[in-house]
Each structure stands twice: as C-alpha cells, then as structure tokens.
Amino acid sequence: MGRFLVALTTFFCLIPFSIYAQKVSVSKETETCLSCHRIYTPGIVEDWKRSLHAVTSPSEALKKPELEKRISAKNVPKKLSDVVVGCYECHSLNADKHKDNFEHFGFKINVIVSPNDCSTCHPVEVSEYSQSKKAHAWGNLKKNPVYTTLVETVIGKKEIKEGKIISVPSSHFTQSETCFSCHGAEVTVNGLKEVDTKIGKIKVPDLKNWPNQGVGRVNPDRSLGSCTSCHPRHAFSIEVARKPYTCAQCHLDPDVPAWNVYKESKHGNIYFSKQHEWDFKAVPWKVGKDFQSPTCATCHNSLLTAPDGKTVIVQRTHDFGSRLWVRLFGLVYSHPQPKHGDTSIIKNKDGLPLPTTFTGEPALEYLISEAEQSKRKANFKNICTSCHSTQWADNHFAKLDSTIKETDSMTLAATLLLLEAWKHNLAEGLPHGKNPFDEAIEQMWIRQWLFYANSTKYASAMTGAPDYATFKNGWWNLTENLQQMKDWIEFKLKAKDIKSK
Amino acid sequence: MGRFLVALTTFFCLIPFSIYAQKVSVSKETETCLSCHRIYTPGIVEDWKRSLHAVTSPSEALKKPELEKRISAKNVPKKLSDVVVGCYECHSLNADKHKDNFEHFGFKINVIVSPNDCSTCHPVEVSEYSQSKKAHAWGNLKKNPVYTTLVETVIGKKEIKEGKIISVPSSHFTQSETCFSCHGAEVTVNGLKEVDTKIGKIKVPDLKNWPNQGVGRVNPDRSLGSCTSCHPRHAFSIEVARKPYTCAQCHLDPDVPAWNVYKESKHGNIYFSKQHEWDFKAVPWKVGKDFQSPTCATCHNSLLTAPDGKTVIVQRTHDFGSRLWVRLFGLVYSHPQPKHGDTSIIKNKDGLPLPTTFTGEPALEYLISEAEQSKRKANFKNICTSCHSTQWADNHFAKLDSTIKETDSMTLAATLLLLEAWKHNLAEGLPHGKNPFDEAIEQMWIRQWLFYANSTKYASAMTGAPDYATFKNGWWNLTENLQQMKDWIEFKLKAKDIKSK
C-alpha cells in the first residue's frame, strides 16, 4: 500500500510536467554558461528553465504534426538539433556578422540575439516579419524628413531665450525612451568597455541605445527587429505574445488606442472575465475550444483552427499588417495599407513622403489595390464569422467604413482652420516653409487626427468602445477641438492687432 | 490495483464536472441547428457548450432550493422543460411578435433573442429590468429634446463653411457606436436581404442598427433591453455579469467613472489581488465566503447571504437603480432618484425635461420621496455593514452627502460664469434661444458637471479613489476649469471689442 501511495503521488506530481517527458540534453557549452549565470543572473536562468527551449531539442520539435509545429525550419544544423536550445546555442550564432561579439571567459558570445539568429529554427516567421512595417519601424521614422521634424518638435529640449521658445536637438537617450522605444533604436557598438560586475571587472562590447526592444530595432548584425518585443526575455513565451498586455506596451492611447479600446470592448470584457479558463499555449489555437473571445494575436497573426484542431480558419503570419486592408492610424487621413513595410519610399502628389496629400488624396501607386483590399477583408471576415453571423460582420465593416469617412472629414475641417491660420500669418507652417508642427494651433490640428480621429476609428474597428468613440478622445473632442481652434484664431487675430500697432 | 487506479482517475477527472452530472437531453431541433453551426460558427457552439443552458433543463433548474434557483418562473412550458436550453429553444420563441423572424432551412428563427423571450424562464428578472432606467435608456435620450440637442452637438459631423463651423445631422452608424452603443439602439427590420455565407447565399432579415447590445435596445419585437449586455454571447454567464469588466464597458471615465474609481479603491485593490480565489458562480452569493470584497454586482443587484447561505442580506434585483437613493451622474446637479425608469416624462419648473432647474432646484414630483430615500439608504447600509462597522458606514455616507453638496456648488459657480458669458453675448445659449452646448465656454461648463463633478462624486461614493477626487478630473480640474472659463470671458470680451469697432 505504501509503495502504491508513493507511485500515486509521483504520478500526480508528474502530471503537469508530462508534456516535458521527452529526453533532452544540454550542450556542454550551455552547461558552462549556466554554471556561472545561475549564480550571477539567476533570474535569466530561471526564466529560461521555464521555457520550451529548455526542455525540447529542435529534432524533437521537428517531429510534431504540421499544424502543431512551433518551428518552421525544414532542417536544423546537426550541432544544434539534439540539444535543448540553451544560452550558447543562441548567443553564439553567426558570430562573424555580430559587431557585438566578444570574448567571454573563453567563448565568443553575441550580446544580442537577432531575428537573423532566430531564423535558424524559425525562418518563416523571420522572413514574414522582415516584410512588415514593424521591421522597418526605425527607418520609417528616421528616413522620413516629415516625421523626423515631428519627432524633433515633440522631444527636442526647449529653452527660453529672449521670451522665445527655442528647440535644441533631442538626446539619443530621450529618443530611445520615447518614439524609438516602440519603433526600435539603432544599437551601435563602440569597441569594448570595462564593467564592474559581481564577479569582478570584465570587458564587454560598449553598446549605445541599449537596452532597447523596439519592434524595428537595428541590430549590431544589421538585421531588423527584436523577437523579444513580443516574446520577452528568456521564456520566449507564446502565451505572453498572445495575451494583449504585450501589444499594449505600444498600441495604446492617446495615439494608437488599440489596447484601451480592447479593454472597453465586449471582446475585452469576456477576455478579462474568463481568460483564466483558456489555453494560451495550444498550437494550433482552436477557436471556441482554447478561447472564447479574441485577443490581438487572434485576429492579427495567430494560426487559428476550428475546435477539431484540423480545419484551418486562418494561417499564421508574422507580417502584422498583412491581414489589414485599411490603415487607420498614425497619419493624417486613413488610406489603403502600403504595399511595402518600408514606407519611407512613399511620395504623395505634393512630393512629400506621405501616403496622402494634405487634404486626403491617397498616393495610390504605393498602396495596395482595391482587389487586394477586398481579398484581405474577406480573409479577415472569415475570422469574425467563426463566432458571428455574416450579417453581423458585414454591418460591422459598413459601420467602420462610415466612421473612417466621417472622422477623416472631421480632420479635414481642422485642416481648413489651420490653413486659415496660416493664411492670416497667425502661425507659420507649410506656406511659410516653416515647421508645421510647433505652434499651438498646429498642435491642436495634430490632436484632431493623431488622438481624436484615431480613437474614434479604433473604437469603431474593434467592435465598440463607447467612451473612446464619444467622450474619451472621441467625438466630444473632435467637436470641442474645432471650437477651440476657432477661438484661438479669434484671440490671435486680436493679439496680432495690438502688435501691429 | 489496476482497476482501482482507473476508478480513481475517473473519479478525479469527474470532480470538476460533477455539477453537470444530471441527465439532460438536447431537442431534435437544436440538434439540427448544431449539426451545421458547429461547422460554420464553431465559436458560438463552443461558447454555448460551456454554459449552464447546455447542461441543465428547466425542470431540473426548478428543483433547486429557493435561494439557489437561477430561474424565476414557477412553471416552464412543457415543450421546453425537459430539454437543455439550446439554439432552437430560445431563437424560436414568440415568433409572431418578431419582425426579425425568418425561414431558415425549414425553421422559423428569430435573429435576436429579446428580454421578452428570456422571460419565459426568467420573468422576475425581466419584469424588474423593465422598470429600470436601463430598459428606457434609448428613449431617455431620444425622447428628450434637451439630450437630443446635446447628442447631436457632440456627434454631428462638422463642416467649415465661410470660416464657420456647421454641424450636419449624425449618421445612424455614428449614433449606434457612440451614445447608443451603451444606451441601446432601435433595431429595425427592412425585409430580407441576401448574404454571402460560408455555406452559400442565404436570405436573412435586413437589420439596421445591428449589431447592438446597448442596455435599452429596442428589439424587433418592441421589447426593451438586451440581456446579452451583461450576460454576453451564448455563455449567459453569471460570472461575467458579476465581474466588474462588464459594467466597465459603459460606466467609465470621463463621464461615468465608476470603473475607474473602483480600480483605484480599496475594494478594487482587494478584488484584483484575490479574485482568483473567489467563487463568482455561487448562488446565493455568500459574503466573506465566496468573496471578500464587492464588485459592482454585489452592491447594486446580487442576492447576498451570510456565509451560511441562508440568512439573506439583500434580495436580488434587476432594476439597477432601485437600491440607490441619490442620482449622482449624467445631469447637471445631483438629485433624488427618479420614480420611473422612463425619465423623459420629467418636467422641471422651467418646463424643461430635466430633473433640476438650471440652478439646481429639483423637480420633486418626479423624484422619490425622502422616506423612500431613507429606506433605500438603510437597505444599502445593510450591505456595507456586512464588512464594516456602523459608524464606518455612517461616516462614509456623511462624507458623500457633503461632497455632493460641494461639487454641486462648484457646478453652480460654473453656471454663473456661463450666465455672464451669455449676458454679454460672448456666446449664444438659452437666453438667445440657441444651442446651449456648442460653444467653447458651454463645453467648459459641461466638463464641470459631466466630467469633473461626476468624478469627484463617484470617488466619494465608492469608498475612495484619491486621484479621481483630486488630480484626475477631480478638484484640480473643477478649480482650473473655473479659472479657464474666467480667462475665456476676458479674452472673448477683448476679441469682441475689435469686432465691434
């Protein structure tokens, strides 16, 4: 009886770990890493120990049925295939390409593991990602003079000189914790420097703009992106990436209120109430069975199947804009999605690197065709109709189309007021060859599209967030802001009058 | 031993499902629905499969002891009583009343299941709800010309014509995703239309303002409300309704910051920290045993008992205002709760359909009496004193009374400034027979009561949310806004001066 009890206890204790019951071994190099790092950075080691990387070898991962695979390589180099994916397996890859490679206690180690390194086992994901606007997020700001002006206007340090506000260039520190915190910074290497660690002084590559986990990070091997943006730290978790908190780090109000709108939506309501009963680790992700309400990943990139785990509803993609037809946010007017992730190549009719003109005309040759838009919309609707009727989805999209038009016209109204201010020289902008972003009425105009129209569009797109459409950066603000712009013009006209006397 | 192990495993596996161990059967009609819908809308079917509806028949539900009942009908029609509550049982009810009824593969199906349909098994809940302001939320906006003006001012599309801001009527799309997203829209049927589904083209009722799950939805059978507002989709979950995310969809900042205040409160703090250990499904809901801190439902509508499950602390109600004595929000000044859920019948001294005059005098004949207020307050205090001392609760209510008075007087101060602006013709409002909501100072005045006084009152009412009472739409803003109104008057006076020259 005693023996039985032991067996039984063992049996029960093992249940939660049974998925790890395969035989795996750790490479000798990784053993060496672990022997020190379990003492000096125990948080990293424990995080990794809880990852699938720590308990599966690529060769085991390759044996899974196609839809259950978490690895997209057809083959994995022999040296890597029969050991778990440990410290050394990742941090030693493609050393010749890594400016951040350094001699570390007898090993040649890269500080940063880049998408190019991850592509050893996950080539499809990396290839898709490299097409996305996310991968190009650094250059899409840095290589676009209009956006660079906006960035500098916002984050440049201001000084008061003779009663005037003077802007001096922003520091790389401020850049990397504001715009480039999400967009990604360019991590550069300036030789080696000595750091004082718990184990004593050691030399490591001297990195600038590091730490940074922005989606378009330019890595020391020149690859673009950082997988850790969504699969953070050493857990490489699909659960974390599927939960909305990850996307929420960057996609939130006031400019991109996807997260805020989700929280207010029925989808969000159900997620928060019931997610403790769902399975965020299952591959494929089975609609209705593993979850009963979508998260960001559900609609935008996960592989979804019917509850049977076999009927594919939508294929996985890591090109995050590729399921979308219209581009709601970030710019003055909505427009079809750009053809390429690199948007710095776009030129509108006026010669500016923007997808629409100042009054909303789209630069069509850089944007996806109507046929492609229809195709994507149909594909997306297929996700909706897993849980909603066809009419439900059709009406939802019709409402979105209407809201896009109406909010774009609210932006146009603000643009007309701005043009009036410029015409009367109450502010200096495009007609004066000056910065169009730095005066109060220009900032009100930016609020109109970047905060208020965006909020309303997102609220419409994501099955409803009544307050973001109404009082919280929605129609209330679209309306109030126009009134305030008009008053500003009136007050400024009067103030100008005294000056001109 | 082996047999024992099998038995034991079976035993353990069954535990979580033992509440479902009764024998239930699915109707033939519902079987037919499921046979297609499990393929074409698997999310709906899976959601339903996890509901109590899918595993209990009304006749089983009727056998529960009184306080444990989740069904309030005394009898259920024979045809429904011995099968689970499936697709056909709900979507075929009262077909003659449903303009949205249509022929669907040989069945007569209603698209929308209305409160009137739900009342077959849940008549008490539906009857209570029909008395509530929630049920009348559509008409309370639509039938009140003052509120309709406010709605149109906020969500009407604006155009700039000859330097002026012109408002054109709002679209039904925008209406239904802003104000009427919460208040509920009127869902109308315009014959049939063809939709292109996964199974091919089919004809369905052509619904306008659908989807909509607002609390005062006017359904195609003319009943009011939508149970799915709080018991969403096909899970009909009491857990979801009891968790605060549900109420949070509509009751949030800036205008009704109940959710935001809850999150900041001690009640919220404890909820978020410990709710994973609580039971949100128990009926009755046992104070201290099933939960240790209230959610919205606890205080506003759930049936609560002592830990013994027998001593009733407060009865369940689905008339959500019926436990409240004072009406904090939504209107210019606080006032006693209205007698009827339909508030469009109210007339104040000045003949306007408002519960107070412009300076705060209440329209008493439409509002509950002092005796009724005292009764409700005592009933509510009974909930508080399950966990708090009598003095604790008394002092809490004394503080609330004081804050209501003080914030109402902060609103009065703003009203006096607005009157001054109107007097000097700096804005055109009531005295001019013009829209009192569309100019900048009028919008500042709205902010004073709708955003700032409301936030402060909610913070006071819900056991404390220091920032909503202070810096986040609280006293800071009440104070700052007065100063800005005063400056606006000053600047406008000056600007007017130039014009009059």
Added chain:
Amino acid sequence: MGRFLVALTTFFCLIPFSIYAQKVSVSKETETCLSCHRIYTPGIVEDWKRSLHAVTSPSEALKKPELEKRISAKNVPKKLSDVVVGCYECHSLNADKHKDNFEHFGFKINVIVSPNDCSTCHPVEVSEYSQSKKAHAWGNLKKNPVYTTLVETVIGKKEIKEGKIISVPSSHFTQSETCFSCHGAEVTVNGLKEVDTKIGKIKVPDLKNWPNQGVGRVNPDRSLGSCTSCHPRHAFSIEVARKPYTCAQCHLDPDVPAWNVYKESKHGNIYFSKQHEWDFKAVPWKVGKDFQSPTCATCHNSLLTAPDGKTVIVQRTHDFGSRLWVRLFGLVYSHPQPKHGDTSIIKNKDGLPLPTTFTGEPALEYLISEAEQSKRKANFKNICTSCHSTQWADNHFAKLDSTIKETDSMTLAATLLLLEAWKHNLAEGLPHGKNPFDEAIEQMWIRQWLFYANSTKYASAMTGAPDYATFKNGWWNLTENLQQMKDWIEFKLKAKDIKSK
C-alpha cells in the same frame, strides 16, 4: 479499500492546508468577539479566518528559520504567544494610549489598531516605517505652509462673487477624500456617540476623519501610519501588499504615475501575462523561482533571495524611500532623497520649506550625501542584475540621469515663462506676495512639473513606458504646454491692454 479511499481523500483534501497543520487555539476573549461578529459583521470574520493570523500563534511563528520569519519580535508577551492572533489580541493592546478605547460588551476595545500595537510582534517593520516619508505624510503636507496653500487652492470650495472666483476653506470631508486619503488624516475622538446597529443602539467613540487608511494617518494613540494601507482589512496579506494594485491606489497618474508606467512597461507586461503561475506568499521571495518579473514591492521593499532561498539579494525594509537615491516626484525639481522622513523641517536658500529653490538649487544639508546616493544606487543595481547584465543596468541609470536633467530643464523653461507673466503683472504670485498656484498660467506651470515632467521621469525610471514619456503626459505635453503658456501671455497682455485704457 474503502478505508484507504477515505484516508486518501482526506489526504488530498488536506494538502492545500498543510501549512496550517500546526495546533493552534483561539483565546476565550476572541471566541466571545467571534460569537457575535460572525453574525453581525461576517465579512470581517471570514476575512480573518483566511489570514495567517487565524491559524498561527506567535510562538509557532518564532520557530521559523530566520529568513522565513514573518515576525520580527524576539519575544512575544506570554499572554499572546500561544493563541492565534485574533480580534481581542489586537484590539485590546495598549488601551491606555488609545483615545478610541471604549467599553464594548464588557471588554475594553480600541476601534483602531495602530502601528504601535502591531509592533508587539512586528517591531522592526514598525520602526523602519516610522522613519519613512510615508509615516510623516500627514505632517509633510499639514506642517508645510507652501503645500498647505497648494492643497487649499485645489480643494477649497469656490464661489463667484461680483464676477470673481473666491475660495473658501475646504471641509474636513473633502480633505480626507482627496490629499489626505493617501497622505493620511488625523483621526480624532470626540467622546462617545450612539449608533444604531443591527444588534440595537450602542455607544462607540465618535471618530472624526474616520474611515481613513492613508499611509501617514495620525492615530488616536498618536502613532503614525496605518498598516492596513498595504495589508488591508483583516487578512493582513503579504500577497496583497506584493501585488501592484495596492501601491496603485495612490501612486498613479497624473501626478505620480508609477502604476500607469508599470502597466506599460515590460515588467508589467510579464506580470500580467504570467502572475497566475507565481508565488506571492513565499518568504523569502525567491527571484526567478517565485516570480519572473518584479512588482513594486520587489524593488522597493521585499526581502529577496536567490532561487536557493538562502543567498540574500536585498534585505527587507519598510522605510520605503530608503532604497532610493533620487527623489523624482512631487516637487518642482528632482533632488537627492531627504535625510529624514519628516520633510517639513527643510528650508531652501530662499527660506521656503522646499528641497530646491524656484530655479532648482537643492537644499543640500537636508538631503542625502553623494556617498549615500552612490551606496543606494549600487544596492538597487544589485536587484536589477539578478535578471539583467551589468551594462544593461548601467545604461538604464545613465538614461534616467539624462532624462532627469532634461525634464528639469523643461520645468525651468516653464518657470521662466511664469516669471515673465509675474513681471508684467499678468498674474499675481510670489513677487506680489500672493498665492502662486491659483491663476491659469500658474496652473499650467504646475502641470509642467507635477504631471508632465513627473510622467516622463517615471517612464524613464521604470524601464520604459513609451506613451507616458511621449504622448500621454510626456514630451508632447511638456512641449505643448510651453506653447500654451506663451500664447496665454500674449492673449493676457492684449486683454490687460483693454482694461488699462
């Protein structure tokens, strides 16, 4: 076999409670309390029953190994040591010091249990806490005339008299639900009063400013603080205190956006995604093993060890500022942490009770030395490097240093504009011997440091919150606000002009 099954079931049922398997008894006095209160305040009794206090006696608690101890007394009075910590054990302590002590059904009971009472078993925690700014939070506002002016300006009730805004003193109710809700109120006793309870009329001490759980509460025994601020109600939970919702009650936007920044940060992302798998009750708290991402408590006060449970990473402290070197928030400019928790003793060069002058010069003699700052920074870095490389942490702190400088200079720019307004008599402030907080441009200036610079600093300090550094009270607002201050000056100059005519 049957007997075995019973034994086995018993065994399994007991597992979750095995930590409570010690023999404990309840005192006779507490039995008496419980016999009534389980009926009249069942929520309190149930809450307590789930606490460690209800299942452990001090003498058992003293037997734990040093690092696992939850009690810091060396000895506990005999009368208390062998019974569980029940109602009477706490509510009867030090009765002679308690103005809120009263005769209650034959017992002498204190309404409020104060830190001094808790120090019977937890003397180290109470002693540390008493050194903190938290303990002095009431006096730090009340005894500082500058802050008192700010408080009154914000929460004083305003009336309109002859077109002017007049402020009348705030009520104690409003005080205790705004500033002193977090800072703590002074709870005073005005004899006895009769209250009408479920059990009939009884006499209790008549308490003013009660309920209040602010961190610097002045208790009826004159001790400072309330342990229930973070270990709420009768559960005295370490889990609640370690979860971020507790700190979030007071440390949130717009003035102290620690909670908001945490939610946007990678730390927060991982917490929300994975916390259901962590152990929030373990003592000591093991990095990587019990949690994989920090909460507030992790960095600011918990005892942390390596995964082995033995190697101490940082000692526990209840002096919450004592790990910090720089003081980011609450005041116009950043400065080194003050030496003492009582900051009302500070005097700057201009004789004002502030840690810096109006232009940022620190009052060094009241602030910790550079050596102490370095020591604390090194100690803090030790926490970071449990999970991050040394360079990671170094670069993080370098970025923070830069951001502190830059945001302080953005505040200085606003100060210069304010000085200009004062110089031209557009507002009356310090040079006029008038309130520097009550006019519109003064409120804009306050926004610059209290909301916008603070947000940006917190976003920088807490490993990143891109939106709080950029668009949500960050650089966007720092920049926009300067522009609005400049315009205000321009408009006011013009408006003054008309008046002077």
